[in-house]
Amino acid sequence: MEEKTIVFDPVLCTGCMRCMTTCSTYNNGATSLSRARIHIMRHEGHAITRIDEEDELIFQAFTCQQCDKPYCSYFCPARAIARNTETGAMVINYDKCIGCRMCIVACPFGAMRYDSTKKQTFKCQLCDGDPQCVKFCPQEALKFLPKGMANIPNIDRLSKKIVELRPTIAVEVSVTEGKHASS
């Protein structure tokens, strides 16, 4: 079976961070945001701009992409990070991990994190093939898809957008031709 990965749809996300509370509760037995293996990056422009400025509201999920060329693993001097062939997840072997944080340096996404209490790094390991963040997202903004299908949500959204945009395009054309859009 083709390896799967977590796909995030920023249009559907409401920023509720249930993925994060679920992840930490499931994997650590206690709820936190700091020890979740997925992170919702936020920009809450409304809270920091003046009333006469344009502001922006952005939510973006960051988590391990389970890369085909996993730099975390390449950089690990202890050879502690290896792929689980069943789930496709890059998994840390804590018997080998020396807590050097080289994987944090290596990861292009900031998906590797360090727990200073346990003195170990941690990352998304796809909850043994059933990622709980995907299951619990109330808006279905997170999906668990075969890597080859990772672009499907975008295609789906854009195709809907095209349908939406068509009348606008028609109106603009008729306006340039000097006609009224509707009688």
Place this chain on the structure above:
Amino acid sequence: MPVPKGYAGKVAFIDLSKPEARIVSTDQFFAEYGIEPRLWLGGDGFIAKILWKDITKAIDPLSPENEIVVATGPYTGTAAPQAGRSMLGCISPETGGYSSGSFGWYFPATLKYAGFDVIVVRGKAAKPTYVFIDDGEISFHDASKIWGKETGETVKAVRTELGERYDSEIRVLSIAPAAEHLVLYSPPAGDATSCPGRSGGGTVMGSKNLKAIAVRGTGEIPIHDPRGLLDASYRAVKKFQAEEPTLKLWKEEGATTDLSVTAEWPMTGHELGVNRDAADFPKLNNAGCLNCHAPCYHWLQLKEGKHAGLRQLGGHMTYITTGLRNLGFEKFDDWIYYERLTQELGLDPASFSMAFSYAVDLFMKGILTTEDTDGLVMRRADGELVSEVAKRVSYRQGKFGNLLADGVANMAKKLGPEAIAIMPQTVKNKPSIQRDSKLQALMWSFGALTNPRGGDWLRVHNVWELAFLPESRDTYPKYIGMTNLQLYERSLELLDMPMELKKQIFGDPPKTDVAWIRGTNGKARFTVWTENFVGLFNTVVTCMFGAATQFMIVGFGPTTYAEVLSKITGWDLTYDELMKVGERSVTLQRAFNYRLKGWDAKDDKFQDKAAYEPGTVGIYRNRIVPWEPILKEYYQIRGWTPDGVPTKATLKELKLDDVAAELNLTV
């Protein structure tokens, strides 16, 4: 006794006069205040217990003796559904009695991640100050440079000054100019987004020279049964999504269009639904607080009008209701701008719009003239005028700004009998959110009479009568593809209430029809149940937008809370036990007000005359609302005396023996 699971573990007592912070473990806090956590949970329960011990006689709400209590609950910050909420309590500057409000976004959860269940702020700072809770450490900072800034700018300045390490890491509960100028009805705002509305807590913070409380939290909350909690949380939300009839409406329209608007009931709000075309919605979905599956914040941008291009996170119904009813707004961009402006200035939209509306009425009667209004010609449906007045009130500019800043009740008192005769709906010196109490249905309006914090109905807020519109008003059921009758039957079946109680309220077999809606049978009992239920979720603490009979018809009930809380805490909680927690909290708030202000039946009255006259629209068109008989029944069901005071037996049954002793009750 170890701190139960689900609690963060510490409580902070912050004395601004010194300034210093005393941090105690949560179990020591329980011991100091005689709190058995299972009986009180958190939120309003803790606030009531704290104020009951600390404030035993009437005080000037703007004196250093007043306290600001931020109390989370065992739900807050966990993986429970809608876990982003907290309560903020104080003595109300408007009423002089108990006050609290619920707020969310991400300050409450972050406070728990920082390790704190409750913070109590006392005294008064010598100069403008803000407090920073950085995980376990609390420090005091000079706010002189930030004083005077509006809400959003304050958040930005505090985050910058404290060296936020990434966007939105530090959460800021702050006040704005209205609170600094001690306008009596100013709430603080969490991250310029969510306010404990109607609490007046911002004004109290202003009186303490406390500009903001900032928090950074990187810790975790221990959970008794983590996998069990996830399972319960998952099932609860799935069930909600499958069964809640209003969810379709909520998802499509969100809080910009509440039931009453879509149903055209009985406000003239329908055009606003259409007017949503006046804005773009750059995000397809709404935004919400922690773990919310029914998020209510619209992220919208105005397309036209003077404020074209303005973006706003909100579109909330309090602004629709008050904008429509009190300010007479007809244009979407007017009320969105008004929402943003009042957030930035720190004005409670309900109290402010009621004062504005009252001023219009007084102006039309000639009781106020342009001499009193500093030259303004008062009228409704004028966005520019509302903005101008909002600014004058927030900065207490001129005679007129000062008049409105003291609120409806003080305006009436100052202007004399003619003014008192046309007062808008007010109870215990606190205006409601709409001019006419009878525009909404019986239980809805009734909540204002018994609400411990004064004249708003948010401590009952039962939409049951509103959602099931009699006769031709069936827009809402049609919207979700049902008939009125089908919606009734389904909702009654799903309502989380024991059959025995359903029979008492809705008859045997339980049935809701037009006669039930127009009548009074079962209404007092349903009101009591709802008030206890609201009392419960304000101790949990969770959101009213997801709760049964509130904005949702079915929503979450006590059974869901019991199941989820049991997994969090390890207590084997039941429906009945939790409903008692709600009742206990409501009753202590009542007893608190009785001891502090002597409030009893004589104060459960509307101060306006209109409430006792026949209505002009809706169920009570040409009819007088039977307030008194329902109130009498309400006291009886509650086990209170005909004077509206809890009896010794009732208090004993709620394990409030100490309260009974303290009040020296004879019955």
